[in-house]
Amino acid sequence: MEKEIITKQTEPYLKIIPLGGLGEVGRNMMLLEYKDSILVIDMGFRMPEDGMPGIDYIIPNIAYLTKNKKYKNIVGVLFTHGHYDHIGAVPYAMARLGNPPMYASPLTKGIILKRQEEVPMQPKLKIIEVKDGSKIELGPFKVEFFRQTHTIPDNLGMFIETPVGNIVHTSDFKFDKHPVNEKPTDFNKLNEIGKRGITLLMSDSTGAEQEGHSLSERDINKNLEEIFKKTKGRLIVATFSSLINRLQQIITLSEKYGRKVAVVGHSMKTNTWLTKELGLLKVKKGTILKKVSDVNNYKDEEVTIMCTGAQGEESAGLMKIVLKEHPSVSIKPGDTMIFSSSVIPGNERAVQYLKDDLLRQKAIIYHYGMMDIHAGGHAKQEELLEMMHIMKPEFFMPVHGQYSMLVANARLAEEEANIPKENIIIMDNGNILNLQKHKAYIDKKEVPANYVMVDGLGIGDVGEVVLRDRQALAEDGIFVIIAIVNRKTGKVQTSPDIISRGFVYLKESQELLSETRRIVVGSIEEATGSGKIVNWTYMKDKVRDDIGEFLFRKTERRPMVLPVIIEV
């Protein structure tokens, strides 16, 4: 009898739960849960969208882990690489998860620790260093790390043995036979892993809508060198500070062509320093100038300025230079500007105006729309397909990317790699995949996976209501009316005060204001007059509605109206 029960009992599933990074770019976090053990992969943030004023970052919702202290089951947090969309949520989540052990490559560890310093009141993290070939055992999971080519060194994919089968997580990757600053893709290793038998492949989808093969960094380097070779004046190169391998190219080319390098921008300085310390950036002594103002001690053709701000960010180094707000550098005619970066969706307008300003100041501009001086770090269709051919997975799950990218990756798997449609799993954040041997289905239940917003020191305390208020305030401003009412007579004492911001320029709207005051007095005294019992809530609502309607009629704007009525 007892035996029968046991056989009837279903074998446990491995649950795979993305808390972020699916249906979006950034905020990557994935859980693997088997019985009482949870493995976490990455813990990233993303930048806020339009309509989220004041928000600093969006991080994954970890309620599934904090509820009933489930985080006690975490056996380890693994990190693929040091980009903020994979590590950025650490300072906001790790303490609330009981500070479990973390596994990261040296550079990833360095970046996590550096970032940790910038956020107050952090616990001391327990980070165990891993590298290509490292094997660790965490509860029921056996993890082997293998290196993957990307735009930052020390990027690791993961082979994970679980009780229900082998899983490969690609990390962000591209295949590059001729990279700069790291070893070429290790196809031997990948093939060897593929032969172990892969139950599930979780593969980066960011480039899945793009045909062909990503450019090799060797080609980018060749084109950059063309510009270095022919440029007579100063070179200003803007790129992402997280593109460590691009920074290496700029530095090496500068050395080759007799240029000193000034580093402009906080994150550019930090990353240059950190990777140099770790031996991951090769820089000759004296190449990097101590102070940016030192550029003025060299001839124009001996200077490279390497800066942040290729996205037109207001506070970045390049913007300060262009707006003549930088203490020691400004644009001069004949400067050559290289944008070695793509434009992140949403930044197109800012970048356009930045370029326009540079042209007005007579700079020469090169950008990736003109020649191949930038490549992203993500596999395109040919590489994604090659990864599928190498791993020959039973099940395929596209990860990392907007929903359209997941769909594109899934289509590749179905149409090109001939993975059966029913074995291709497109998930949204919060979905639960139940995986068993030769069996996988998405649970009807979901876990919370909504945006958690970070604003200053607040994590998750800005919700829909606060955001809606901010949007409303932004649209038409605020209009505060302060009226003092004599309790005995019901009369409004003196003229009501009006404070308004973001609505109209008050000094030019005196007539509007005096009319408003008359209406306020009228509305209040109608409610208090002739010995009525005063319903203060009703009266406030009436004043709000009357004034709102009046202002809309006069201006077709709807400021937030806040009546303050004080009895004395």
Place this chain on the structure above:
Amino acid sequence: MEKEIITKQTEPYLKIIPLGGLGEVGRNMMLLEYKDSILVIDMGFRMPEDGMPGIDYIIPNIAYLTKNKKYKNIVGVLFTHGHYDHIGAVPYAMARLGNPPMYASPLTKGIILKRQEEVPMQPKLKIIEVKDGSKIELGPFKVEFFRQTHTIPDNLGMFIETPVGNIVHTSDFKFDKHPVNEKPTDFNKLNEIGKRGITLLMSDSTGAEQEGHSLSERDINKNLEEIFKKTKGRLIVATFSSLINRLQQIITLSEKYGRKVAVVGHSMKTNTWLTKELGLLKVKKGTILKKVSDVNNYKDEEVTIMCTGAQGEESAGLMKIVLKEHPSVSIKPGDTMIFSSSVIPGNERAVQYLKDDLLRQKAIIYHYGMMDIHAGGHAKQEELLEMMHIMKPEFFMPVHGQYSMLVANARLAEEEANIPKENIIIMDNGNILNLQKHKAYIDKKEVPANYVMVDGLGIGDVGEVVLRDRQALAEDGIFVIIAIVNRKTGKVQTSPDIISRGFVYLKESQELLSETRRIVVGSIEEATGSGKIVNWTYMKDKVRDDIGEFLFRKTERRPMVLPVIIEV
């Protein structure tokens, strides 16, 4: 003696003054001023940029014309075509310019009048219809209109004879030998005009950064037809409602493939109706469904839904359909969605999320990144060069476009068309070009050409201060403190009231609020205590600073703090 004075007196210059449209896309308005006569070309608006919450449109500054009633010199306002970036400022400017006579093609006139109905309190406009070949004389200017291919019918370029020479204004244009819904480019006419001797060519620069030749609408049509041919389910086509010629294609293809057309979206309906009325849109009887809900009376393969919202606009037809907010249409699996439009910079994110939602609802998507189902309306480099070759101008002025586009067009003129560098004039809005026979220079003086913002009924009353306040309110909200102080005792009566919006969720921040109240009372009573003479302004400032600093320390947010201190 008198004669000598006359010869010494400099001959009058023709002044050319762009009030908008140079260094930006949209808001086109150009003045030609000769002695006491001013000719105006176009009067457009543009959409607000990021950081301009609540703003509806940006229009040109017409202060140069309103000062000293200079607008009395306007001899006429000419319109090239009916797109809002060329006519949109009419309801906000025409009355203030004394309602001078306007010259427009039938469709342009129709659109101007339709738009006029949507803005209250407009004067009756005096619009004289012109068409291809029309010649008019306005003061010292003789204008001949000639048709130009674009994305809307009835688009007119202008040949303008002036006392200092002949000017050609291209309007927005592309060369298309096989357009849809209009005649092919009239090269004979253009060549004939070129032979008259052109002193100045003002040429559309919007496409100047793009190599090659714009696609012919015939090719677009071919690709659209491919989709129509193979689609079994419903077709939903989103495009700009102003792309009249694209609407024609969708309607004609629907008729050919046995589909009825439902028109969704206010501007789509208006433009369809208007162009049909003018005979500029050919539609068979019964093709267009009377009500959108009629689609449910037809089989899926008999339905085309033509809608606005290809930019992911929140209030547009497509968004309502996708969010299931449309009363009669929602997405069903197997619907085929065509985005026959490019993505306007700044809208990339919205469009991405729209596509993602469509894919989640199992729609099939075609967009211009996948195949050529959209072409813009602007000449690319080959066509721009051809225009220069045809007109062989002495002087060349790139118009319409971001500064980088003007520069690209200028570079073509210099490097490819061999126009001498000193005869190529890159201007910014507000610059004055002085043009004489064989002589042109940009004046040191400028006229006002800053953004004038339209917000509701207000034109230009939202300035930097109001915008800055709106941005600040959006970032961290507002925090109003109301304290009542007893004049005699200097004590704060009862606990101060706090009203806050967009800062924190108040219900969850009770502790923060009570601490704030304590600080307010402390700051006030420190100032009023021990018989001091109270400086109320100083006290208010102190409360504002103390509270601001306290809130920042606690939250790292900076809401706008407004103290209201009332003596009783």
